[in-house]
Amino acid sequence: MLVVMDGVGLAPDGPGNAVSRAHTEFLDYAQNNYLTLPLEASGEAVGILPGDMGNSEVGHNALGSGQIIRQGIAKIEDDFSTGRVFSSPAWRKVIDHLARKATLSRPHTLHFSGIFSDGNVHSSISHLEKMIFEADREGIEKIRVHCVFDGRDVPPQSEPKFIDRLEQFLAPFNKAGRDYRIASGAGRMTAVADRYENDWAMVKTGWDMIVHGQADHEFTSARAAIEFFREQDPSVQDQYLPAFVVVDESGAPVGPVEKGDSFIYFDFRADRAIEIAMAFTYRDFPQFDRGDYSPDDIIFAGMTEYNSDTHVPELQLVPPVEIKHPLNRFLSKKGLTQLAVSETVKFGHITYYFNGNSYDKAPGETQLKIESDTLPFNTRPWMKSAEITDAVLANLEKYRFVRLNFPGGDMVGHFAEFEPTVTALEAIDLQLSRLAKKVDELGGMMIITADHGNAEELLDAKGEPKTSHSTNKVPCIFYDNTKNRASYIPNGSVKDPGLSNVAATIATLFGFTDFPLEWRDSLIMIK
Numbered sequence: 001m002l003v004v005m006d007g008v009g010l011a012p013d014g015p016g017n018a019v020s021r022a023h024t025e026f027l028d029y030a031q032n033n034y035l036t037l038p039l040e041a042s043g044e045a046v047g048i049l050p051g052d053m054g055n056s057e058v059g060h061n062a063l064g065s066g067q068i069i070r071q072g073i074a075k076i077e078d079d080f081s082t083g084r085v086f087s088s089p090a091w092r093k094v095i096d097h098l099a100r101k102a103t104l105s106r107p108h109t110l111h112f113s114g115i116f117s118d119g120n121v122h123s124s125i126s127h128l129e130k131m132i133f134e135a136d137r138e139g140i141e142k143i144r145v146h147c148v149f150d151g152r153d154v155p156p157q158s159e160p161k162f163i164d165r166l167e168q169f170l171a172p173f174n175k176a177g178r179d180y181r182i183a184s185g186a187g188r189m190t191a192v193a194d195r196y197e198n199d200w201a202m203v204k205t206g207w208d209m210i211v212h213g214q215a216d217h218e219f220t221s222a223r224a225a226i227e228f229f230r231e232q233d234p235s236v237q238d239q240y241l242p243a244f245v246v247v248d249e250s251g252a253p254v255g256p257v258e259k260g261d262s263f264i265y266f267d268f269r270a271d272r273a274i275e276i277a278m279a280f281t282y283r284d285f286p287q288f289d290r291g292d293y294s295p296d297d298i299i300f301a302g303m304t305e306y307n308s309d310t311h312v313p314e315l316q317l318v319p320p321v322e323i324k325h326p327l328n329r330f331l332s333k334k335g336l337t338q339l340a341v342s343e344t345v346k347f348g349h350i351t352y353y354f355n356g357n358s359y360d361k362a363p364g365e366t367q368l369k370i371e372s373d374t375l376p377f378n379t380r381p382w383m384k385s386a387e388i389t390d391a392v393l394a395n396l397e398k399y400r401f402v403r404l405n406f407p408g409g410d411m412v413g414h415f416a417e418f419e420p421t422v423t424a425l426e427a428i429d430l431q432l433s434r435l436a437k438k439v440d441e442l443g444g445m446m447i448i449t450a451d452h453g454n455a456e457e458l459l460d461a462k463g464e465p466k467t468s469h470s471t472n473k474v475p476c477i478f479y480d481n482t483k484n485r486a487s488y489i490p491n492g493s494v495k496d497p498g499l500s501n502v503a504a505t506i507a508t509l510f511g512f513t514d515f516p517l518e519w520r521d522s523l524i525m526i527k
Contacts, residue, residue, distance in 0.1 A: 001392075001439055001446040002403040002506065004063070005428055006056060006346055007410025009453020009472035010038055016459030016466065018413070018421035024429035026436065030448065030477050037490060037523055038473040040498035041452045047071045048120075053153075053469040055121045056349045056410065057269050059451025059499055064326045064354035066503030066519030071321045073120045076268050076303065079318045080127065086134050090301040090315035094262040095138050097299045107179075110135055111257060113146035113210060114266035114273070114303070115188055116162055119153025119468065122269040125162055127303070129169050131264065132180065136173050143178070144255030146210045147185035147222065148192045151238025152414050155460075156467045159238045160226045167223070182222040183255025184209045186243035189376075193272035197287075198344045199374055203275045204288040209243045211293060213253025217244035237467070239414075259297040268318070270306040270357075271348055277306050277313045309359045323356035325516035327503040331401055332362035334512060339398070340365070341391050342405035343384040344372035349451070350405040366399070372407075381412045381420040382427035389431040393438055401506070405451075406431065413455040416465035421455050440481050445509070449502065450474035476502070476523065484509075488524040497523055 013020040030036075040046075042054035046062045047069045061069060070078075079085045098108050112131065115122040132143060145166065149159055163182065170180045186192060192206030208214040219225040225244045229236055245253045257263065263280065267273040279285060280300040301315035308320055328338060342350045347369045352359050361367060368391050370384045377383060385406050392404055408424030415421070432448065439446050453470035460466040476497075478485075488509075494501060500520045507515045508522040 001435065001444060002063075002401075002502070003432065003435070003446060003448045004060070004350065004403070004405045005409055005448065005450045006349075006405055006407045007413045007452060007454030007469065008425070008450040009041070009456040009470050009474050011453070011456040011470070011472050014459075016418070017456045018418055018425060018458055019409070019456040022422040022425040022429070024425060026429050026433040027448075030479050031475065034480065035478040035490065037476045037497060039449065039476045039501070040496055041450065041474045042471040044068070045496065045498035045500070048074050049077065051471065052120055053471050054452030055269070055469055056346065056451050057271065057353050060349040060353035061323065061357070062499035063449075063451065063502050064328065065323050065356050066325075066327060066500055066515070067323070068498075068500050068520065069321055069323060073124060073268060075321060076124075076127065076318055080130055085131075085317050088317050090317045093315060094264060094299050094301050095135065095140065098140055098262050107141040108260040108262070109142045109144050109255065109258065110140050111144050111146065111210070111255070111261060111263040112266055113192070113263070113276075114148060115150050115193065116147040116185070117150035117154045117158065118162070119150055121153040121469070122272055123267045123303070125165065128166070128266055131266070132169070132173070136178060141178060143180040144183040145181070146183055146255070148206070149185060149187045149238040149241050151467065152188065153468045156237040156239070156416060156465055159241070160223050163222045163226065181254060182246060183253070184213070184215065184243070184245045185222050185225060185241070186215075187237070187239045187241035188272065189239045190241060191243045192276050194275050195271040196344045196348045197275065198372055200275070200287045203279060205243050206276060207279055207288070207290065209245055211257040212291060213245050213256035215243040215245045217242055218247045218251070219244055221246060257298060262299040263301070264317070265300070265302050268303045270304075273302060274306040274312065277302055281313050307359070308357045320357065325518055326354070326356035326358075327506060328355045328362045328365055330507065330515060331510070332364050334510070336364065336400040336510070337398065338362065338365040338400070339368065339392070339395055339402045340404070341368045341370070341388055341402070343370040343388060343407060345411055346405040346407040350403055354403065366395075368395070376415075377408075377411045378415040378417050378420040381408060381423040383408045383411065383424065385427045385431045389434050392435065396438055397442065409450070409455040410452075413458065414467050416458045416467045418458055421458060425455060436479060439479070443482055445478065445480035445482060445484070447502070447506070448475065448477040448479060449499070451499065474499075478524075488526050491522055491525040494521050494523060
């Protein structure tokens, strides 16, 4: 069994360390009595930029692929630095479409949307700026930006910093006669950025805001919106800011999407981009009423591919990374049955991302999804840890390899609230003890690890709430009461052990030594 405690890292004890302060009797015992190794889970160890915090996408990619794959922002940065983005077929189609429409009486609009920060987890505001610069160079007269505010991969109240940054960036273009401005905005947990089809109402809120210029709130500028919301509730985090549209002097929205426009969604991480991409590109779309919109109305492109099985969206500024020989395929070829379980908010990570960015199941693989709560997770910090465990225990005897994800350390940790995060961790610890009892009964073993840090660092260096992930290492605990426990030792030849060493470790524990050449070495060696 592989247990991924999402967002549970290693750090010195302190007032912001919910991991060390939680009462976790089982985890404490396991770390003190079984082989435990610290693993790298950020930066170059998971294929992103040096010093960048890890995230669930790259963490599960590394766990399931057995490789360090240059991806995410690292790959995007390469394509921007070489200019490949602007020679891509997708960029050319977006720009050429607007150039053709420019012969009409009014300029058509290039729209941008995505998570609006420099967090470098889902997106980067610098990529938006580079695209706007190039669009101006290529003669685009009108641009509208629809902001999905972050407050999660960056400080929880870091707006209007990014609004001011973009407004200052746009000012010289507007002074030169362009019409570039912010048209709408909303928090990532309020509109647009749902994931795993957990709450399509969020996407519809974003759709109405972006496409139709309709929201419950209207302002003359994005900054005015933030100031108003802060006055109403000084504690509101950016990720929960209500949806709004910017209107002109007559009260009309300044940036609805119209026929003949082009649209670029600039997230490079798929999970919070795929649903809005589906809404823009699917002809058969039953999730909500899109009004009179048709996919033929505009040209839509994503920063990259958000679904490698259905190839959505068709137009991508940066081609996706192909991940070959993931662990689930390797074990399937060896005849092993497999089970993957989590709740909705992390189901795609333990399945799609773990399996090399593919929704296709390997022969002998079963996937079980537990529906997540739709209420804020700090109000239900135990989440579905018990239900996940129930599902595993009910099915454990049918499978040779089981993997599961407990989301609480991450999803609750993102609120940067100490007591709810402690509760989340204590709930996970209780479920680990239940799993361990059954694993022992069946003569198995359990590897307990994490995909990145978060819950161990809820305060930043200034003592302020920290909602983002961390760059800390994560634990890898070999809970094993079988006779095999004495047959393996740490592999001292592994340099900088990280998440990408776990796949080969699992193969080694099953007795397989012929794993793919792309994989990194096992964390253990047989005596």
